[in-house]
Amino acid sequence: MNNKPSVVMVGLGYIGLPTAALIAQNKTYVHGVDINPKVVETINKGQIHIIEPELDNAVAEAVKEGYLKADIKPVEADTYLIVVPTPFKGKNEPDISFVEAATKSVLPLLKEGDLYIIESTSPIGTTEKMMNFIYTERPELKDKLFMAYCPERVLPGNVMYELVYNDRVIGGIDEKSTEKAMAFYKEFIQGDLHKTNARTAEMCKLVENSSRDVQIAFANELSLICDKADVNVWELINLANKHPRVNILQPGCGVGGHCIAVDPYFIVSDYPMESQIIGKAREINNYKSFWCAEKIQTAKLEFELKHGRKPSIALMGLAFKPDIDDLRESPAKYIVQKVLQNVNNEEYYIVEPNIEYHNVFKLTNYQTAVEKADIIVILVGHKEFKKLNLPVNKVVLDFCGINKY
Ligand SMILES: NC(=O)c1ccc[n+]([C@@H]2O[C@H](COP(=O)([O-])OP(=O)(O)OC[C@H]3O[C@@H](n4cnc5c(N)ncnc54)[C@H](O)[C@@H]3O)[C@@H](O)[C@H]2O)c1
Structure with a gap:
C-alpha cells in the first residue's frame, strides 16, 4: 500500500x-x-x-x-x-x-x-x-x-x-x-454510540454476559428443583411467564460459548467477595452439565437392571447452542466426554448435525441414532431434533425441553 x-x-x-x-x-x-x-x-x-x-x-x-x-x-x-x-x-x-x-x-x-x-x-x-x-x-x-x-x-x-x-x-x-x-x-x-468512561465500558461488556449467565442459572436451578419435586419445569416456566412482569429463560444442559461462560469470571476473579450471585451462577450452570452426565449414568444402570443387557445411547448434539457448529466451552461436549469416560460395553451414537467430521468423536446421522438407540439424550435443541417424533417406547432424557410437555 x-x-x-x-x-x-x-x-x-x-x-x-x-x-x-x-x-x-x-x-x-x-x-x-x-x-x-x-x-x-x-x-x-x-x-x-x-x-x-x-x-x-x-x-x-x-x-x-x-x-x-x-x-x-x-x-x-x-x-x-x-x-x-x-x-x-x-x-x-x-x-x-x-x-x-x-x-x-x-x-x-x-x-x-x-x-x-x-x-x-x-x-x-x-x-x-x-x-x-x-x-x-x-x-x-x-x-x-x-x-x-x-x-x-x-x-x-x-x-x-x-x-x-x-x-x-x-x-x-x-x-x-x-x-x-x-x-x-x-x-x-x-x-447509537453511548458515551461513558473506560472502567464503565469495560464492566458493561462483562455485565451483559454475566446478566445472561445469572438468568440462565435461575432457569437451570429451577430445573434441578423441579426434578426432585416432580414438577414439569417447562410447564412451570410457561405458566410463571404468564405473569406480566416475569420472564424466566429456558433451562438447558449448562451454559457454553466463548462469552457467557467466560466473561463472568473476569468479574469474579477481581471481586470474589462482592460477586456472590455472579460466581454462584457460574457454579450452577457448570453443575447442571455434571448433573446431566450423572442422569445419563443412572438411566444406563436402570436400563441394564430392567432389561438384563447394556443399552445403546444416542447423545444428540455437541454445539454450545442450537443450530450452530461452534463447540467452544460447550456443555453438551463436556457431557459427552464425561459419559464416554464411563463406557462399559454400551454402544454410543454421537450426533451433531451441524458438523460433518470431528477429530475425536465418530459422528452418526441423527435419524439413524434415534432409530438404533435405547436411550435418547437431547443435549442441544437443534431444529432437526425438534422435528423428530421421539419414540414413546424408548427412554428419552430431554434436557432442552424440545418435547416440552
Ligand atoms: N468472537 C466473538 O464473537 C467476540 C465477541 C465479543 C468480544 N470478543 C472479544 O474480542 C477479542 C478478540 O476475539 P476474537 O474472537 O477476534 O479472537 P481470535 O482468536 O479470533 O483472534 C485474535 C487474533 O489476534 C492475534 N494475536 C494475538 N496476539 C497478537 C499480538 N500481540 N499482535 C498481533 N496479533 C495478535 C491472533 O493470532 C488471532 O489471529 C477477545 O477479547 C474476545 O473476548 C469476541
Whole structure:
C-alpha cells in the first residue's frame, strides 16, 4: 500500500478482521497486524481464515482496492485498535498478556494526538493499566494521547450486519478521549454510540454476559428443583411467564460459548467477595452439565437392571447452542466426554448435525441414532431434533425441553 494507513488493527481474528474490513470499505486505509504469518498471508491474497458470512467479499474488495493490508508488524498510523484474545490463566483468571504484547508492539510508533482503543474483552481497569504502562515507557507523550475502551457485542454469523447497526458503548480515560473515540466510530457505525468512561465500558461488556449467565442459572436451578419435586419445569416456566412482569429463560444442559461462560469470571476473579450471585451462577450452570452426565449414568444402570443387557445411547448434539457448529466451552461436549469416560460395553451414537467430521468423536446421522438407540439424550435443541417424533417406547432424557410437555 502506498497510502499512509490511518488505522492499525492489532489482531485479525473473528472480531478484528471484520472490523478492519468494514473500516476499509469506508475508504480508510487499514494496516492489519497479526502475529500469525499464515493469517497475514491469507488476508493479503484477499482471502479469509475464519468462517463468517459476507466477510470474504468485504476482505477481497478491501485488499484489491488497496485499503486493507495485513502484516506481522504495525506501522505508524493515527489510530491503533487492540483486538487480541483475552484468555484465562490458572484458575479462571483473565490473562491480559496479549493486550500488553499488542500495546508493546505499537508503543514505539505512538505520537502526539494518536488514538489508542482496546476492544478486547478486558478486566475492569485494563485501559488505565495500559495508559500507565504507555506513559511510563513514553513519558514525553503524557496527556498527549487519546485512549478509550469500546467493547464488541456482535453475534457470530451476523457480524458484518451487527458491526454496523449495533449500539456501542465508548469510554475514554478522560472526556477528550471519549469524544475522539466517538468521532472515530461515527465514521462507520450506524447504531447509537453511548458515551461513558473506560472502567464503565469495560464492566458493561462483562455485565451483559454475566446478566445472561445469572438468568440462565435461575432457569437451570429451577430445573434441578423441579426434578426432585416432580414438577414439569417447562410447564412451570410457561405458566410463571404468564405473569406480566416475569420472564424466566429456558433451562438447558449448562451454559457454553466463548462469552457467557467466560466473561463472568473476569468479574469474579477481581471481586470474589462482592460477586456472590455472579460466581454462584457460574457454579450452577457448570453443575447442571455434571448433573446431566450423572442422569445419563443412572438411566444406563436402570436400563441394564430392567432389561438384563447394556443399552445403546444416542447423545444428540455437541454445539454450545442450537443450530450452530461452534463447540467452544460447550456443555453438551463436556457431557459427552464425561459419559464416554464411563463406557462399559454400551454402544454410543454421537450426533451433531451441524458438523460433518470431528477429530475425536465418530459422528452418526441423527435419524439413524434415534432409530438404533435405547436411550435418547437431547443435549442441544437443534431444529432437526425438534422435528423428530421421539419414540414413546424408548427412554428419552430431554434436557432442552424440545418435547416440552
Ligand atoms: N468472537 C466473538 O464473537 C467476540 C465477541 C465479543 C468480544 N470478543 C472479544 O474480542 C477479542 C478478540 O476475539 P476474537 O474472537 O477476534 O479472537 P481470535 O482468536 O479470533 O483472534 C485474535 C487474533 O489476534 C492475534 N494475536 C494475538 N496476539 C497478537 C499480538 N500481540 N499482535 C498481533 N496479533 C495478535 C491472533 O493470532 C488471532 O489471529 C477477545 O477479547 C474476545 O473476548 C469476541
